[in-house]
Amino acid sequence: MKLTIWGAAQQVTGSMHLLQTDHYTVLIDCGLDYEKGTHQEDNEYFPFDPSTIDVVILTHAHIDHSGNLPTLVRLGFNGQILCTPPTADLTEILLMDSVNVFLSKLQQTRKGKGRKYHSGPRPLYLHKHVAETASRFITIGFHRKFNITDDIALTFIPVGHLLGAAAVILEVKDQGILKKIAFTGDIGRKNYPVLVDPEPLPAVDYLVTESTYGGRVHSTGINLEDKLVEVINESCVKFPGRLIIPAFSIGRTQSLVYTLNKIFTSGRLPKVKVFVDSPLASMATEVYRKHHQMVNDEARTFYVDQGDEFEFDNLSYVQEKKESTSISNYHEPCIIISSAGMLEGGRIQDHLYHNIQNYYCTILFIGYCAKGTLGNRLLRGDPIVRLRNRDLMVYASIKQTDLLSGHGDHNDIMDIVKSQQPVQLKKVFLVHGEEQSMKLLKDSIIQEGFDVFIPKKGEIFEI
Template sequence: MKIAFHGAARTVTGSKHIITLDNGKKILLDCGLFQGMGTDTDRLNETLGFDPGGITYMLLSHAHIDHTGLIPRLSKLGYQGPIYCTAATRDLTEVLLQDSAEIQNDDIKYENKKRHQQNLPPLEPLYTVDDALHVLKQLQPVDYNTWTRIDPDVEVLYTDAGHIIGSACVHIRITEKGVTRQLTFSGDVGRYGDLILKSPETFPQADFIVMESTYGSTLHEAAKPSDEALLRYIHETCISNKGKLIIPAFSVGRTQELLYVLNTAQLAGKLPAVDIFVDSPLSLETTEVVIRHPECFNDTLQQVLRTDTNPFDFPGLHYIRTVEASKQLNFRTAPCVIISASGMAEAGRVKHHIANNILNPQNMILLVGYCEPDSLGGRLMRGAKQVHIYGTRYDVNARIGSIRSMSAHGDYQDLGHWLAGQVPDKVQKLFLVHGEYEVQQIFREWLLKKGFKDIQIPAQHTEVDLG
């Protein structure tokens, strides 16, 4: 048995790993889009690094585009087999892949206008909306906490990862030559004590572990101070400075968490009287999916649902559905909060809102989660004095704020907690993926002190023999 790493290898996006069995069958773990990689992004997404037609099965951890975004291309290039996932992941993936296809179509139209002026041939998108719709029939939901046999020699168990709605850690029992071994793929591990979701679950002893490491060198602040910080930023920006608060937020997970915090504050009489706009049709669709899957909510939110049927809605909240309505926000002079995708500020309507508000020192851009260093959000977070948005240079006069504790990824203590049920001596190899290389090196040293012996940080397209 071998494993190869074709994405999220010494970087945080593009998750895709392949297990090759001794009999030649191949199991693909995730097939994500690279995002926020600067000029390398398009090149990385053009080539999968493996033959799609050679894949036998696919196992999907969760619906985020950096884990699902190349599935339509995978299918288009030859893979027509099953894609196993949880029911909530199936529903979210349907929404997110169509949105991804539409974004690519819009981006390619913009790029082709420039190429036409330069007498260059037009480019094609990675996939179309039809391609995204075609792949949906391949998604096959499985239950949490039930071993499912997908092959005479392979069983799969999904346990709750607590990252986003439907997210799972994937455990694979493989029998070869009469010997059964387990490989565990963490997907993305959430936080313990999340405001909305259940905590990550314990799992059976693994022989091999492929583990995310996004915040492997970071200790998050407690969730409660992040609630207070959000209200403080709203008061300072909208009440004291009479400005606009622009919050880039992923449509899945982060937007719902923000709305839940604001709903709680409104019920407690703590939310200032300002209009709050969610300028993302995708956020509306994904929030509807989240509401359809209360089985993923933690006990606290289950209690809330007994008296509040929609904990993501409150007076003063407005969803912006049309492009024209989004543009009208640019002419609004009254203070307000605008929550818009994407979270790294690399695509979507939020880039336009940042461009239209970044020159005004009364305004603030509040970053509430991880940003790839080369993304627009990453550059702002690092304190850039000037940024380029759609080819135009802007001085960064608006204030830049950050609430890192709102991440859906666990910090190194959460990751350690997730591993706590494992006997280190029984884990033959532990691979760190989905992290920046410098962070992974720090996390590796921390794990060695915890007793894990063989910890590897694979590079892109590395293949390792598991014996």
């Protein structure tokens, strides 16, 4: 049996792992690679023939794990895509949004002789390819063994991180020998709003794990509700200002809205108007409602006692662009939650344009911002940023918290590793992380007595 790491190798995005037996080929995840220096069209060139893939297993919906599935389908993949029910629904929403992003990049530059000329890259896929991809989804619940073939069985284990996110456990009978291999996908963190805690994985022979927060631990000493109360009080209650929170539409926004619901429902703060300005977030929230049985115990209890976790009196979901624009004319204190989280597009840029020079505005980052992004430039303290081809002075207050990060930290990843049996676990492969994070995590895993390796892209392992 061969394992090849074709994506997220010594980098964060583009997760894609190939597992081959003598008679069957499995692809685990098929994400978009959007590392710095990678062009959109580079994702079109697979290092294998898509038609040779028998089945795809999807750990969760995020684009760096799912975003290249329609390209795979368009280029000849004709098999099933196995995932959990929420992952199927969320992935379809995200892939449709990806098409919209692709099309928006086709900026019209000029017209001539009845023809239109575009400067942006050609879309990797269109809506029809997403629809075809969605028709391939076969959904499987957690903890239910699914026999892919007579020799390959799959089990999904909850890992938090996003609704429906799963670690993949494969039991493969290879030349008469049973081998077990786990792919963690992205590991969540304990006590995260709405989501279940990541579960320990069963004992396996090989472990492929993410390493995003290797060497880093999340903040302690203050919980999320207290932090939000502190920031909202300073920015909207003591002073009549506005709080802008860039947040990814799927996952982060739902957890944030639920936490704000608890704060205002409990009376910890006077009511402040909250706008969720993201149609994608509204669609994702409907998926969370549909799969309500899969949220954590606390959220289900809140629903019984207080009602819908994602709805409260002072909350408005903004749909139309006209409504979004009108928020600029709302002169009372308010909270604006909008995407995208790193400020590289979406309606959040409109709100920044109108508020970045507002002394009474606070911008609170609740997630990671990659180098080179507008969010990263604000976090590092740039006094001037460029928006809509204008250089604007930054007068708004810039704040950050990692209490809503969806990734488990160094200790959370180590808990997954340490739950394994040193006698049985032959090797740990580190993927989905920056070089320094991987090295620090590798050192800790070695100290626990495990053999660990950091694969290069395309490196093949006989297992």
